[in-house]
Amino acid sequence: MNTDVNESFAAQRADQATAARNWEEELQRRLAAGTVERLSDGRYRVLTGWDAGEILSAQGLPQHGLDLSLGTAALYSAVPAWHELGNIIPGGTSDIDKVLELGGIAYRVESVPALYPWNGETRVDQELHHTVRTDTGASLGAVRKGYEIIQNRRAFEFLQQLVNDHEAVWESAGALRGGKKVFVAMRLPQHVVVDAEGINDRVVPFIVAINSHDGSSSFQVVVTPWRPVCGNTERLAVEHAFTRWSIRHTRRATDRIQAARRTLGLSIKYYDRWADEETALARTDLAIDEYNRLIDTLWEPDDTATTRKTRTREARRDRLHSLFAEEAERTGRTAYAAERAVTDYLDHYAPIRPSAASGLKGNKPAARGLRLLEGTDDDLKSTAHRRLMLLRQR
Incomplete structure (x- = not known):
């Protein structure tokens, strides 16, 4: 069934407007219940739940961390997101100049x-x-x-070749922390299917370019499988496939960008290899004892841990078991379900405490988004993947 993107966009805008009108009523209820508190600058802090400490705007929206230097949020997106912030082109565009302008990253x-x-x-x-x-x-x-x-344009223009050759679409682009960090995400035209004859799980393939101007990190390009059913980024290393290119800001860096351009065709090979390995996991049954051993591999138990750390470990284990049970209902009690549960935990539930050095202190949503963008948990995801792949040999 085909979806009218503009009709869907209008419906989501209407839903967001209704939510905004209901915010004041919801705010008064939460203030009375003591689940949020008003700050001196007109914003609010969440006091309870997994997102305790998160800062909300005066309108009750999570703080986004987008650059506001030019008066509006520096964001281009192909879908309604980020609470209606930025410039949205339903369905996206393949024009890099428009992406740079609408994303607020056309500056030098x-x-x-x-x-x-x-x-x-x-x-x-x-x-x-x-x-x-x-x-x-x-x-x-x-x-x-x-x-x-x-430069922003120089950093991203080499991806334009994929747009020209493969009909890929620019999905989003924007700037964070006053323009110190910029990103562009490109959606490839073909979906990736895991276990087509079984669970038939569809995954959207992306390539993301990330650049910084404050000396904090290299220019990077990463391949990022995204699973729409739960919003997880499934980026992990697979055998004989590249997942990331990194170029330091040193002499002749732009020359190396041109060299990296020649390797982008490998991203297609990555997704083919990734789908094969994920299909193998989807066909590998997993006992609960094996899942527990996986958890202990990723987060090694500490017999000398304090009471607080022990409670944290138990809460993490409970959450991971709950996520595995939910995933197993849809895909079966398999190694694939286990990997999805670990990924879901890392992407959405793992504790996060933004530091002052990051420029996002107290801003959990922006910090978590940047964490996903930069692949902070890629190593853990890859470790889980490798351990589960070994189970095929039982």
Whole structure:
């Protein structure tokens, strides 16, 4: 059945508007119940539940962490999301110039000398420079001498070849933390199917490019399978396939970007290999004892743990068992269900405490989104995948 994207978009906008009208009533109920508190700046803090500590805006929306330097949220998206923030083109576009403009990342970045006052005069630090946005003049970070800026357009234009060759669509693009970090996500045209003759699980293939301008990280391109049924990112390493390219901001970095472009065709091979391995897991039965051993492999028990850490471990184990039971109802008690449960936990339930250094302190939704974007938990997901793949040899 075909879906009218514009009709669906209008319906979601209507739902969001209704939710906004109901917010004040819901807010008063939650304030009276003591589940949220009002902050001095007009925002609210969640006090109970798994999202305790999360900061809500004055309208009751989770804080998004998007760049607001130009007065609006720096975001382009092909689907209604982020609480109606940014610029939405239902169905998406294949025009990179439009993506850069609507995503708020069409600005350039320049390097200027780092200055400091000393005894009434201004001196120049010969080892440091500041990266600065040319549209706002905002400083993005202090970087060492020799740091090479990778401009937003230069960083992403090499992905345009996939758009031209494979009819891929730009899914989203935006900037975080005042433009210090930018991203573009591309949706490939074909779905990936796991165990077509069995559970027939459909997965959407993406390629995501991430760039930073504050010296905190390399330019990266990652392949990211996304499972719509639960919103999980299934990014993990499989045999003989590339999942990530990383290029440091050093001399000739842009030349290496051109070299990386030639490897993007491997992303298709990654998804083919990934689907084969996931299908194998979907056909591998799993006993509960084996699932418990997997959990202990990922989070090794500590006999000397404090009472608090013991409670945390027990809560994690309970959540993982609950997620496995839910997944098993749909896909069977298999290694595939176990991997999905671990991924679901890491993506949506694992504790997260944004630090001040990240620029997202107190902003759990933005920090969790950045965690997914950068693949913080990729190693754990890959470890779970490798351990479960070994069960095929029983």
